[in-house]
Amino acid sequence: xxxxxxxxxxxxxxxxxxxxxxxxxxxxxxxxxxxxxxxxxxxxxxxxxxxxxxxxxxxxxxxxxxxxxxxxxxxxxxxxxxxxxxxxxxxxxxxxxxxxxxxxxxxxxxxxxxxxxxxxxxxxxxxxxxxxxxxxxxxxxxxxxxxxxxxxxxxxxxxxxxxxxxxxxxxxxxxxxxxxxxxxxxxxxxxxxxxxxxxxxxxxxxxxxxxxxxxxxxxxxxxxxxxxxxxxxxxxxxxxxxxxxxxxxxxxxxxxxxxxxxxxxxxxxxxxxxxxxxxxxxxxxxxxxxxxxxxxxxxxxxxxxxxxxxxxxxxxxxxxxxxxxxxxxxxxxxxxxxxxxxxxxxxxxxxxxxxxxxxxxxxxxxxxxxxxxxxxxxxxxxxxxxxxxxxxxxxxxxxxxxxxxxxxxxxxxxxxxxxxxxxxxxxx
Ligand SMILES: *Cc1c(COP(=O)(O)O)cnc(C)c1O
Numbered sequence: 506x507x508x509x510x511x512x513x514x515x516x517x518x519x520x521x522x523x524x525x526x527x528x529x530x531x532x533x534x535x536x537x538x539x540x541x542x543x544x545x546x547x548x549x550x551x552x553x554x555x556x557x558x559x560x561x562x563x564x565x566x567x568x569x570x571x572x573x574x575x576x577x578x579x580x581x582x583x584x585x586x587x588x589x590x591x592x593x594x595x596x597x598x599x600x601x602x603x604x605x606x607x608x609x610x611x612x613x614x615x616x617x618x619x620x621x622x623x624x625x626x627x628x629x630x631x632x633x634x635x636x637x638x639x640x641x642x643x644x645x646x647x648x649x650x651x652x653x654x655x656x657x658x659x660x661x662x663x664x665x666x667x668x669x670x671x672x673x674x675x676x677x678x679x680x681x682x683x684x685x686x687x688x689x690x691x692x693x694x695x696x697x698x699x700x701x702x703x704x705x706x707x708x709x710x711x712x713x714x715x716x717x718x719x720x721x722x723x724x725x726x727x728x729x730x731x732x733x734x735x736x737x738x739x740x741x742x743x744x745x746x747x748x749x750x751x752x753x754x755x756x757x758x759x760x761x762x763x764x765x766x767x768x769x770x771x772x773x774x775x776x777x778x779x780x781x782x783x784x785x786x787x788x789x790x791x792x793x794x795x796x797x798x799x800x801x802x803x804x805x806x807x808x809x810x811x812x813x814x815x816x817x818x819x820x821x822x823x824x825x826x827x828x829x830x831x832x833x834x835x836x837x838x839x840x841x842x843x844x845x846x847x848x849x850x851x852x853x854x855x856x857x858x859x860x861x862x863x864x865x866x867x868x869x870x871x872x873x874x875x876x877x878x879x880x881x882x883x884x885x886x887x888x889x890x891x892x893x894x895x896x897x898x899x900x901x902x903x904x905x906x907x908x909x910x911x912x913x914x915x916x917x918x919x920x921x922x923x924x925x926x927x928x929x930x931x932x933x
Contacts, residue, residue: 571912621770622650
């Protein structure tokens with residue numbers, strides 16, 4: 506019974522475009538009515554009708570410790586009475602910056618913003634300002650937020666809805682965005698050669714998460730690093746998804762790869778609107794007020810957002826076993842799903858890295874956007890709804906990674922595997 510969600514969705518569409526404040530939430534590609542959430546605790550979401558779901562979205566990543574994690578809730582409550590915003594610097598922002606620098610490699614200076622979009626947009630501007638070049642190379646199916654330059658062949662909602670070119674973005678902006686296939690180093694080299702001396706930066710998701718979960722081929726990231734060094738190109742790793750999720754130092758630490766600039770979001774805010782970009786001092790010193798590349802934000806470094814993020818990151822730093830636990834849980838889930846999918850008998854692929862995982866109904870390996878898009882995504886939509894009916898909340902799109910949170914118990918994982926077995930019987 507999702508009667509209240511159905512009523513709320515109808516009401517929402519009268520005042521909010523499509524009834525949602527972010528497109529993927531609308532269930533447009535999987536069909537049906539989005540579930541309206543009332544509250545959440547640990548690994549569970551509860552909808553407006555009182556149904557319980559085991560959550561594999563974790564607010565698209567941030568809730569890595571589970572929902573309403575007590576120390577985070579308490580920290581927010583304690584801070585709120587001191588006012589929720591000043592628009593002036595605080596000691597807490599220094600503590601947050603110092604904590605981040607102590608966790609992630611290759612970052613000398615970090616600037617806080619309010620979303621992953623803002624972080625990526627600002628890093629791009631900085632790379633352009635620093636190099637005096639205009640062009641950016643990105644990868645098909647990668648998502649870097651909704652700033653104009655990135656909305657060419659992007660992942661996430663754009664992949665889900667089949668939007669390749671976005672109305673409202675000028676031809677000039679689109680022309681400066683060059684697109685290569687993920688895991689195809691030769692294509693990147695060719696683009697760089699064809700645009701010699703014009704490429705400001707290469708930006709990518711180290712482990713792609715916005716077209717399902719897709720791992721980098723051995724040598725791919727290293728090859729880009731080398732190319733950037735040779736050509737004076739700024740290498741931006743978009744760690745909005747992978748930062749603080751794959752390891753305390755994100756993909757840079759986990760994969761041993763060095764970025765010039767790195768962007769964060771999601772986990773960094775512990776469920777509050779936070780993003781950040783940082784990197785080498787040589788580049789970061791061009792940001793205003795040190796330099797002339799302008800970037801600002803009325804609510805940047807907001808104390809409530811900072812304390813939620815700080816408490817989350819400090820928990821992760823002080824308890825590194827969380828990452829081992831998350832990895833073990835995700836591998837357990839993968840093994841269980843493998844078993845039920847294998848006995849089901851139809852072709853499938855499971856991609857997994859750390860606490861990111863996705864299923865593709867595909868007979869070939871999923872290594873880039875083309876292979877993700879050619880999977881049987883109709884089948885995924887049926888699987889999604891069957892799972893939802895059994896109280897398992899997966900991302901409503903085959904073009905999204907699932908995110909595990911550490912509040913999940915092995916009983917929850919067993920329940921999920923059992924639901925998958927039953928759901929597959931309903932998929933045709
Ligand atoms: C979510 C995401 C963004 C955008 O972050 P928002 O906070 O939604 O603006 C950028 N890059 C990646 C890799 C993301 O997953």
